Amino acid sequence: MPRVKLADVARAAKVHPGTASRALSPGQSGQVSPQTVARVVRAAERLGYVPNAQARALRTARSHLVGIVVPDITNPLFPPIVRGAEHVLTAAGYTVLLTDTDNDRERERRQIESLRGRGVDGFIIATAQWEDPLLTDLASAGVPVVLANRSTSCSRWPYVGGDEQAGVRLAVQYLVGLGHRAIVHLAGPQNVSTGRDRVRAFRAAAKEFGLTTADARVTVCQAYSEAQGKAAMRRALRAPRARVTGVVAGNDLIALGALDALAEAGLDCPGDVSVVGFNDMPFVDRIQPALTTVRLPLERMGGLAADLLITELESEGTQDAPTRALLGVDLVVRGSTAPPPRQRARRR
Amino acid sequence: MPRVKLADVARAAKVHPGTASRALSPGQSGQVSPQTVARVVRAAERLGYVPNAQARALRTARSHLVGIVVPDITNPLFPPIVRGAEHVLTAAGYTVLLTDTDNDRERERRQIESLRGRGVDGFIIATAQWEDPLLTDLASAGVPVVLANRSTSCSRWPYVGGDEQAGVRLAVQYLVGLGHRAIVHLAGPQNVSTGRDRVRAFRAAAKEFGLTTADARVTVCQAYSEAQGKAAMRRALRAPRARVTGVVAGNDLIALGALDALAEAGLDCPGDVSVVGFNDMPFVDRIQPALTTVRLPLERMGGLAADLLITELESEGTQDAPTRALLGVDLVVRGSTAPPPRQRARRR
DNA sequence: GTGAAAGCGCTAACAC
């Protein structure tokens, strides 16, 4: 059963296909007499006409397709971003091509190329690395890109993320307020902006609240994972003259790993060591102990990234400096944070 | 900067565009002399040629686009399914159009229509309702569809899901083995197959293991949500002559809600009441108490759904009875299940 | 206000 096409509608309405096209096109229906528009619209509805987007895209060189690139859709950070973006995009007549790079750069390169072949109008990219040749390639090909959640060393792309600096400051401030002095930051990977930004913010906050560099240490994880978090926490506890009563984790997964390492070392959270996470993943309010964490407005982040991309796509080349939006964050206080134990050496 | 097209490659290789097309098409490059193929391929690589998928789709009436429809991508059930499907599809040269219906049927209808306009070759649908006019419409339009996770009353579509019957049986068997006799099933919504199948399986298992109908009660939730689970658990506890030591929840979210209601009623899990969930969502191993639950191979489910769809798309109309695959499930025993307390009336 | 005609980039049926 062949799909009904514009020519069928035109025939039914007894007009030329060109006229039918104009009648159905919101921008151009003014050029057609109201009666004709009505006749065409009625015919289209009666026949169940759905325009062929491929043909339209081929003709207009605008596909109304947007690629969304995430490292791993099963990481709970990304579904809300995708959802927020998808809702805004579909409302504006765009369709989402989703791709999950599996944290594999070569795969990512191929996927982006494939989506380019699909004629996407632009990308929302949540996989940006601090130095990212894939993005540079896209830029030199003139493809519109908006970065979500992760930024790059170069600020040539519009970007929507959380206010990392404020989030980390909130966490450190809260721990210091509880009386903690010895705080370690289990940093995320340093090849992505969130990992780097949070380290920088941690050092700044430590300074602001009067912690010495011996008090405010940093241990870097190679990935945002429970395993890496556990290993990092172990290292922090084993370090010479280690003294840790507070932990600011690079994200919630690292925090979960840290909790494992603490339990393994016979330390109680929050009795001996307090832990703050980052992201407020689903269900971290239900783990034991309920995780104190920094909440990012992820769905809004995706939505705003979509808004920026649409703006860029629909403004004809009037390029100002790219927008960089840092969304406000909240510290959600739960059971994993408490005042530090009375001063006693915490050594292993 | 205009994209390089086939004509550019042909010119660079000094052949006709038609020949260039054949040379680059795996199926037809045999019709071209090896030297020519080499020349064309080299030119294509040198110029960075990426075929225009829109044009190809328009010409061949095959888009290599697949729509994946999920009710809510932030529900942790769906990302693994999407991921599994996406990996298989991209490996086979297909691209995924993802849409999140937000559990809104009207929105779903519009989205499916929109994706049809995009010329998708077929759909993987994870939103099927027990009676589903949207699917019937798709069928009468001759659009290939594979159902994932949820089936319908009518078995005309290929379907990949978990073995619900086995999963529920495992749960009931385990509880009975621990000594439980009074077991309530907090059933999922009855307009989706998983909700219905699990009720049926619960009744069958109860019978098999010698529970009376007074022992094995069912309370239906209107949605797979914590709120509904909590309300249902409350109802179960309040019921006249209520006696509950075991709970089989319709899924993990319902189980989480049930835990809330138990805590609220001053009952200990697993001391007073044991709870079994369904799905093994991420991090339910870390909640308090760690949830005993039935694990479904979700990523495999998505991958297999993709395989079935690809088979259907690439077999020319040789229609057998649609495949129905029920994937094996496991009971993951954790802390939320224990023997029942010594017999005493459990009344409120 | 409407009709005619060309063409987006590609593939496939047909020549030779």
Add this chain to the structure above:
DNA sequence: GTGTTAGCGCTTTCAC
């Protein structure tokens, strides 16, 4: 083995 040609369904100049 390769060139030629037509056309997928749509939009959009250009006439009138």
